[in-house]
Amino acid sequence: MSSLTAIGFDADDTLWQNEQFYRMTEARFASLLAEHAEASHLSARLLEAEKRNLQHYGFGIKGFTLSMIETAIEVTEGRVPASVIRQILEAGREMLSHPVETLPHVRETLERVAGTYRIILITKGDLFDQERKLAQSGLGELFDAVEIVSDKTTSTYERIFTRHGDGPARSMMVGNSLKSDVVPAIKAGSWGVYIPQPQPWALEHSEAPVGEPRFKQLVHLGELIELLEQID
Structure with a gap:
């Protein structure tokens, strides 16, 4: 395994x-x-x-x-x-009501990891809006679980990865926010993969945990497959 x-x-x-x-x-x-x-x-x-x-x-x-x-x-x-x-x-x-515009490499990457790993959508924000965007994206059937949370903290990842996986140590979080997606996931014991976007929200700023062995940064989501091969 x-x-x-x-x-x-x-x-x-x-x-x-x-x-x-x-x-x-x-x-x-x-x-x-x-x-x-x-x-x-x-x-x-x-x-x-x-x-x-x-x-x-x-x-x-x-x-x-x-x-x-x-x-x-x-x-x-x-x-x-x-x-x-x-x-x-x-x-x-x-x-x-704005139409959902998926980013490059998203569908093909999710399709490749689905089945090999349990994949979980972990997002924060308004429940109705996040559910709308997920439905319009056409990606919903690829996820084993969906968690829409009020905030993303270390305890959030501990709870979700224990509920839907084999615990934080055997899990990875992928996202564009160091503050919400990467740093708290690493503190929980998971891998944290950062994919920066050109227009970050000022309130999501955080310093990159460069010295952490489980921190990785990618240019785009398509690079995730090669990273998973290296880790495994």
């Missing part, structure tokens, strides 16, 4: 596009409030609101939309027109 038996995959910006839609919506938000503040100032205030609101709304588009509304009220000192609030809400709804 292979020493590695289970692989967890992040969803947003690992399997399909996500962050670019946030940045596009943020640019639209900045244009709506251009007469009140510079785009850079709005971005900083929006990021502050997102950080404050994570504990209340969690991760995802709904919390982002509420943070945009809160920021609009703050920067206009309560004078933001109802028409702007309506357009912010429309932008949020458009994000929630």
